[in-house]
Amino acid sequence: MTLKITNLTVAYGQTTIIHALDDLWPTGQITALIGCNGAGKSTLLQALAGLIPMQGSTSLSGAPISAQDRHRTISYMPQDTSAQSSLSVLEVVLLGRLGSLGLRLPAGLADQALATLDLFGLATLQSRPLDEISGGQRQLVFLAQALFRQPRVLLLDEPTAALDLRHQLLVLERLRHIAHTHGMIIGMAMHDLNLAAQYSDRIIGLGGGRKVAAGPATEVLTPDRLRIMFGIEARVTQSENTPLQVVPLRAVG
Ligand SMILES: Nc1ncnc2c1ncn2[C@@H]1O[C@H](COP(=O)(O)OP(=O)(O)OP(=O)(O)O)[C@@H](O)[C@H]1O
DSSP: OEEEEEEEEEEETTEEEEEEEEEEEETTOEEEEEOSTTSSHHHHHHHHTTSSOOEEEEEETTEEOOHHHHHHHEEEEOSOOOOOOOSBHHHHHHGGGGGGOOSSOOTTHHHHHHHHHHHTTOGGGTTSBGGGSOHHHHHHHHHHHHHHTOOSEEEEESTTTTOOHHHHHHHHHHHHHHHHHHOOEEEEEOSOHHHHHHHOSEEEEEETTEEEEEEOHHHHSOHHHHHHHHSEEEEEEOOTTSOOEEEEEEEOO
């Protein structure tokens, strides 16, 4: 299974934001989208999720994704998870499978939702109202909701932005495991280049809504490319048993 993106173009009014982007996202892999503020990462994810109009096409294993398929097969977690609600944490996760909910909860569904919460260490929060948990916990709840939908393609906009270091690693380890074992296609926008290097299979560098680099971290995260993409001077190090490390030194230009 491969997500094929062909000639994807997004415009707000007269302004084109994503310019005729082509790409292939293979099954079981995490693709990280990197790029400076305004590069088009969120816009690309939202277009793929069918939340904003786009031109071009997307297909899964050769079959075009219709509007109805898109809702069933693609799950999206936005950058902003600040929505207010007095629903409990477990209820918010259950909403991920709204289509399966009726007057009675199907047998086992709540247990499955609880197991998804437990992936991120949140089971003890299940009865707490969403309004009464922290920003990082909230991000984890919406991540659990997106996963609970059991999508074939999971799109995440900066999924670790609100998380402490332990939870950043835990979430990305879990996601990598899920991608590999379930063959899920995961695309995520990230600002932390070291986490992108450590956990993604492939990195796409966006600049001005265009793909300016794509490939494994060792090819994309080079000092020359970092200078072009982010306007920074950086040192990049890698030794045998440690992941590639980007050390930003100064802003240039
Ligand atoms: N609703 C909108 N109407 C008009 N322009 C928009 C809208 N949303 C985003 N843009 C513009 O589209 C461009 C890409 O924005 P986008 O949010 O995709 O960037 P990003 O790479 O996700 O940035 P960040 O890292 O800051 O989240 C920016 O120039 C932004 O100003």
